[in-house]
Amino acid sequence: MFYILQEKEIQVLDLSGNKNKSILLPSIFSYPIRKDLIRRVFHSSFTKGLQPKGRDPMAGKRTTAKSFGINLGLARVPRxxxxxxxxxxxxxxxxxxxxxxxxxxxxxxxxxxxEKRMAIVSALASTTVKDVVTKRGHRFTGELPLVVVDDLGKISKTKELQDILIKLGLEAELERASYRRIRAGKGKMRGRKYKRTVGPLLVVHDYSLPVVKAALNLPGVDIVSAKDVSVIHLAPGGHPGRLVIYTESSINILQNRFKGLIK
Structure with missing residues (x-):
């Protein structure tokens, strides 16, 4: 199957939310959104991290019970x-x-x-479509995709990062991501009492940057490097359209990572 993929011009924002310069968005971001493929690869990645559940082979068998046999007017249940x-x-x-x-x-x-690589490309493309992102529940003002200068990686304080995200038009999204609710079921007794809303994702060009630790204290905000981004990050639950903020250099890394995948 062949698709006509085109590069388009987008604006790179500075840390104040103003337009800094224009760059060409790689053609991988114009790939069709394959929800079936994204869902399939998500379940593959999710189940890969599960531990098989088992039972003690002797569970329920540590007893001296035996059946009394037949012709006694009793059920043949071991007693x-x-x-x-x-x-x-x-x-x-x-x-x-x-x-x-x-x-x-x-x-x-x-x-x-x-299939995994094509699902990641499809999930990346879904982050540039405003209707898909808003349908997933994210709240923001401005255009997509959100590409910021590399100076974002130098931020080391959580408060500074929060102020920058607000300037980028994510104030309502941060408020939404701070909401948490009590989990239904027995999970409350097993160290996972609360469920938190999935917020924005920061895709940076290097995971050793100071902004990584700064983002850890923001509720609902995740951060990942461009070379490690996967469907788990881009489409939590198998649903595409997560609100993603890219650094300028991460766009180039993604372009080289999936170069030659789609013709």
Whole structure:
């Protein structure tokens, strides 16, 4: 399948939100948004990090219960001698499971490497379409994509980074991302009581920059380097259209990373 991909001119903003200069956005950002491909690769990446759940092979079997046999007017359920209580069988209290989960089950969905790369390109393209980003729930003012000068990487204070994001038109988005709610279910008792809203993503050209630590204290804000960005970052939950802020150099890294992928 062939697509006509074109480079377009975009504005690079300074740290005050003003237009600094114009650059050409690489053609990979004009790739069609393949929601099916993004969802498939997301599930592959997500299941790759899961640990298979298993059971103790002797769970429910540590008992002396035996069946009394037939022709006694009783069900052939294994019973504890002396007490007469049913045990061991799956239909008894404290008995074994009929089909317990096994650690040999395949829970990781295999996906071709080319599919993964094309899904990332498609997810990158979705970050430049305003209708897709707003439909996902993000709130911002201005045009997409948001490309900022490389001086953003020198910011070392969380308060300074927050002020810069507000100047870029993300004040409503930061307020939205600060919201958290109590999780439903037993997860509250297992160290994950709260669920937090997914906010903007910062894609930088180097993960050793001071801005990485500054962004960690902003609720809902994630940061990743251009060479490590994946569908997990760009489309949380398998839904494309995350609000992303790129540095100028990260655009060049992404262009070289996926060079020659699409013809």
């Amino acid at each position: 504890v001698r002396g007490a007469g209580e049913g045990a061991l069988a799956p239909n008894t209290v404290g008995g074994r499971l009929a089909f317990p989960p096994s650690t040999i089950e395949r829970i990781h969905e295999e996906v071709n490497e080319r």
